[in-house]
Amino acid sequence: MKETLDTKAEPDFEAQAAASDEVIQDAALYVDPIAERKLLRKLDTYLAPVMTIIFLTAYLDRSNIGNAASAGMTADLKLKGNQLGNAVTLFYVLYVSFEVPCSILVKRFHPRRMIPALMFFWAIVIIGTGFMKTASQLYASRLLLGLFESGMFPCLALYLSTFYQPKEQALRVSYLFVSAALSGAFGGLFAYAILKMDGVGGLQGWRWLFIIEGCASVVIAAGIYFCLPDNFETARFLNEDDRKLMRIRAEINARYNGHPEFEWKEVRKAVTDLKLWISCWSQFMGDICSFGLSTFLPLILKAFGYGTVTTQLLTIPVYVFAAGSYIFVSWMSDRYKRRVAFMLPGVIVTAIGYALQLGVPVHQKGVLYFSVFLIAPGIYIIVGLNCTWLLNSHAGYYKRATAIGFNQTLGNCAGLVVGQIFKTPVHGKYSLGLSISLGAVLLGGCGHTALFFLLRSQNKKRDAMTVEEKEQAIKDGKIGDFHPDYRYAL
Template identity: 50%
Template structure:
């Protein structure tokens, strides 16, 4: 479906709402210059907020690894596998509320639900600075998982209210850059705050929880006033810009057959998501990639310390790894959007990560520099695979509630990998190498690469079948109610 096959209706920066309301048989022409300026404005206003929110979320989630090597294990008597259990239990509550949160985002209002999540987990992290035993640590991790559960699917859905599907990879990539940068920022904070050990009677790891919790609380309170429910209520958009966004949504509706802005729950779309094998395949791939992501981001300080570095130096050595991962991801996401390709970059990068894990498994433990370099190789593909796969499922599901259910289901299945990732990183041999963790991770990223390739072949087959349809076949499909991504004119991103 293209503008050439319809009666065009022009819209520029001065058009109003009534001009954006067109029938299903015509596309609205949008002035490219005005649209480009609008996208830039969206990036300048939305992206910093989204990045900051996701950064503090990952900061508070993964700081347990920094705290562990800063004295928490000793102070709370975390012997045996207690640290692993604490990491694992976070994901028990984390995965429980993702689908409901993403589906209910519009009803409960983004400007209220998202700040509620942030303020809730901030209070938990502040409280974690004063815990005295293992049981209290478990309680805080369960609460933290509950409050962080719906954040990512809600943020990705929120971005889809503003951006077209093919514009979303780069914007969602900012969230994963934030997750990588949180590791770098967390390492620097850990280095500085753990040096406050003993100040005002608090251990260094307690200062880490306290300060990071306060930072998140400030962000949560600010979000109440800065985050609009949608573009119609955005205080930083004028009426002309809102009109262009209405037109963009209307044009997307013509491709999808569903309104992107409707507030009414469409149960049929929810059912379609659960019945779509592509959603389950994508979710399984996310589970595999997240096994690596969660294990790497949580236990990187512990892994690097195992190479023979001191605790203080380890906190600093995590920083360059995360910065490298951020730069790689930004670059890859840009080219993924530019060429409109997912599998073509995800499969090779998964192979690079395989090499990194193989190095950490096979290189002698006395070759500290090589092992540290292996963490860079490993980080190269992890965040790219996880982030681009999220973009892929958004691109592959049309209709607001089908997309909402798909992203919620993907995140629920994908994040359940945290339960396994929390258990696999433990020393099982005399040289201090995390054999089980690295071996499981290399297996899962290999499986993910195979899944991406299968997804590519499946979507390419569907695209080719639709391209070969006659006009009569297209009309029959439309008359049969094939809407959303089942519409004969919908083309999947490969």
């Protein structure tokens, strides 16, 4: 398809020429900006609630172990030593093992079938958790839960990348991380309400927490099966004009998409790409903080001397504030087409929050509670924008699928660490876990900085290429994000 310059087109950091923003002007590929804005509103109106509900359900069912532990589960199951931490760790054993396969297979097995099926199976596991009697049964339930939840984030992030352009993805991927934040708020609220059922039917309140949330997940899985389209061609909420516009948007990026069918060389391209491993490093460090917060926040707050009910309620404003902050920063990141400029301030603010947690005496509850409001938003900004940055930095569907799978696999290995560093509090604080989290967020910031300089150097090299060099690179088979016209988000 012939390409020329269109000075009226909106610049795109993924495909810009050296002196001006490169777009495709061919009449068949013209995108009406007003129609495109209407299309994006329609996509957001439909997909945002669906994505939010799916991931909210996943995180509620994953993180409610912290609420249950603070409400008596540890004593009722006679957990000793670090058995609770071991249970948290075991969740990630199968979780990290199946993320890459799930991300590669979701297209073949269809998102509409695969995602609800995974939800249904983990819901059954959650219901069964409400009836367990021993630590061994708790271990088994966490292993199975990790298996069925393993593909959720990479599948959903990859799914969103098939509907949205790279410059639109930060806000949309934020749906998933906002869901994780809201799960903390709703988790505390649900726990507060459900724990009042203590003794109903001869079951403790924490058991009802698992049973009710599991039953709700079964219902949601059935609804998702009927609501989730496989792709924009089968989306009932789009009309034919919308689909034509989606086809044009897809065609504009076609030269970066690579072969439409699975090829092992796309996997090799991903695993031999340095920028993937830098991203994985940063994700691992960020997830140490993220999992520590989502799993142990109720216990951290309770260690300050708050009662069980007060602890559940105090988690709610933290997560609501984190969700709102992250949505705003994601919107700004898309608006200004910048990633690291928003991630590094998040690193600094989070580090300050951890420093306060470690340095302030435990009796100063107000200051310690305030510090959590610094930690939570920064964590979601760091890990959320890092995932978006990775999606923007890999092209070719299966290269991107492999990259997001590996990113989440290695990042979620942090769960194996978190369960071992947040152990018994010393003088009212989980000092070991908080100290390691502080170091992790700073090391993650180093990774973000390194990736920024790497991608900037690649963009500069491509800007300096002559027309002949670009033509030769294309003849040599440079496609995807290795295409000479591809520009990495910074």
